[in-house]
Amino acid sequence: xxxxxxxxxxxxxxxxxxxxxxxxxxxxxxxxxxxxxxxxxxxxxxxxxxxxxxxxxxxxxxxxxxxxxxxxxxxxxxxxxxxxxxxxxxxxxxxxxxxxxxxxxxxxxxxxxxxxxxxxxxxxxxxxxxxxxxxxxxxxxxxxxxxxxxxxxxxxxxxxxxxxxxxxxxxxxxxxxxxxxxxxxxxxxxxxxxxxxxxxxxxxxxxxxxxxxxxxxxxxxxxxxxxxxxxxxxxxxxxxxxxxxxxxxxxxxxxxxxxxxxxxxxxxxxxxxxxxxxxxxxxxxxxxxxxxxxxxxxxxxx
Numbered sequence: 001x002x003x004x005x006x007x008x009x010x011x012x013x014x015x016x017x018x019x020x021x022x023x024x025x026x027x028x029x030x031x032x033x034x035x036x037x038x039x040x041x042x043x044x045x046x047x048x049x050x051x052x053x054x055x056x057x058x059x060x061x062x063x064x065x066x067x068x069x070x071x072x073x074x075x076x077x078x079x080x081x082x083x084x085x086x087x088x089x090x091x092x093x094x095x096x097x098x099x100x101x102x103x104x105x106x107x108x109x110x111x112x113x114x115x116x117x118x119x120x121x122x123x124x125x126x127x128x129x130x131x132x133x134x135x136x137x138x139x140x141x142x143x144x145x146x147x148x149x150x151x152x153x154x155x156x157x158x159x160x161x162x163x164x165x166x167x168x169x170x171x172x173x174x175x176x177x178x179x180x181x182x183x184x185x186x187x188x189x190x191x192x193x194x195x196x197x198x199x200x201x202x203x204x205x206x207x208x209x210x211x212x213x214x215x216x217x218x219x220x221x222x223x224x225x226x227x228x229x230x231x232x233x234x235x236x237x238x239x240x241x242x243x244x245x246x247x248x249x250x251x252x253x254x255x256x257x258x259x260x261x262x263x264x265x266x267x268x269x270x271x272x273x274x275x276x277x278x279x280x281x282x283x284x285x286x287x288x289x290x291x292x293x294x295x296x297x298x299x300x301x302x
Contacts, residue, residue, distance in 0.1 A: 004037035004055040005277050010299060011288055016044070018057075021278060023290070023299035027057035039071035041089065050078070061091045069104050075123065077102040077110070086110065086125075095125040107139035107157055118146070120159075129159040140172035143191065154178075154193075163193035175207040177225065186214070197227045208240040211259070220248070222261075231261035242274040245293055254282070256295070265295045 007018040007026060017029030032045040034053075041052045041060065051063035052071075067079035075086050075094065085097030095102075101113040102121075109120040109128050118136035120129040135147040143154045143162065152170045154163035167180040170189075177188045177196065186204045188197035203215040211222045211230060221233030222241075237249035245264065247254050255267035271283040279290050279298055290298040 004040045007037055007055060008279055008281070008290055009034055009036060012301060019290070019299050021298065027053070035070055039074060039089070041071050043068040043070060043076070052076070061087070072104040072106065073108070073123070075105055077104060095121065103138045107142055109139060109157065111136055111138045128157070129155070137172065140174070141176070143173055145170050145172065163189070165193070171206060175210065177207050179204050179206050205240050208242065209244070211241055213238040213240055213246070222246070231257070239272070239274055242276065243278065243293065245275050247272040247274065
């Protein structure tokens with residue numbers, strides 16, 4: 001079996017397939033849509049139904065679902081007859097489809113929605129946290145954000161409220177900090193709920209690889225956790241760092257910088273996606289192209 005983490009999605013003639021990190025087509029583009037591989041399986045759509053394939057392109061779970069998400073910890077949410085349930089790798093329905101929504105497992109629990117309320121299930125299908133929230137998101141770094149009466153809180157995996165928030169919007173924790181927003185200004189809190197970076201930025205996606213992209217006025221740059229600019233705000237748009245690289249936009253084109261702020265790929269791309277497992281999908285001259293961290297073309301749409 002191939003190494004699934006080295007397979008990358010491609011789109012050719014409006015069909016999806018997979019290449020390896022040398023650009024060789026491993027799974028022919030025959031699918032209406034396909035997700036990345038997780039837990040050695042990928043969700044794929046064929047004849048308007050979803051199933052799962054392995055790293056060799058072999059169908060291991062038949063195409064019978066109206067929607068399916070990624071596998072995580074051996075389980076995947078699937079939708080059938082208008083309701084969501086959860087299957088295992090053998091296509092056993094371990095949690096019967098009775099929910100309006102189920103997210104992938106995170107922190108050993110899956111976020112679910114039923115009767116207009118959100119709660120969390122454990123892997124046996126029992127409620128670890130009851131259906132009681134008007135809005136909620138999956139766990140990240142052992143905390144989940146939940147909302148009732150337009151008030152945000154963070155809960156732990158026991159359902160205890162550990163951070164009460166006075167913000168208009170809150171986000172997931174990454175690398176120990178979470179971005180928060182009030183009156184359209186963004187800052188960061190720690191896991192004690194203390195505001196450690198003041199509400200002054202116009203946007204941010206959070207901390208990745210010890211830096212956060214932030215927008216201040218009309219320009220974007222990168223700060224560290226001491227709220228110091230390590231890369232000055234000189235870009236029109238900026239994505240998070242991934243694998244030591246970050247895509248930034250200058251006027252109408254995207255380029256790629258390293259952690260010193262130096263361009264390793266000059267602005268030239270129409271659209272970009274972050275690096276993952278050594279490759280990034282970009283759009284250049286209206287074509288999909290995969291590049292490596294040095295900018296070498298691995299594969300391009302013909």
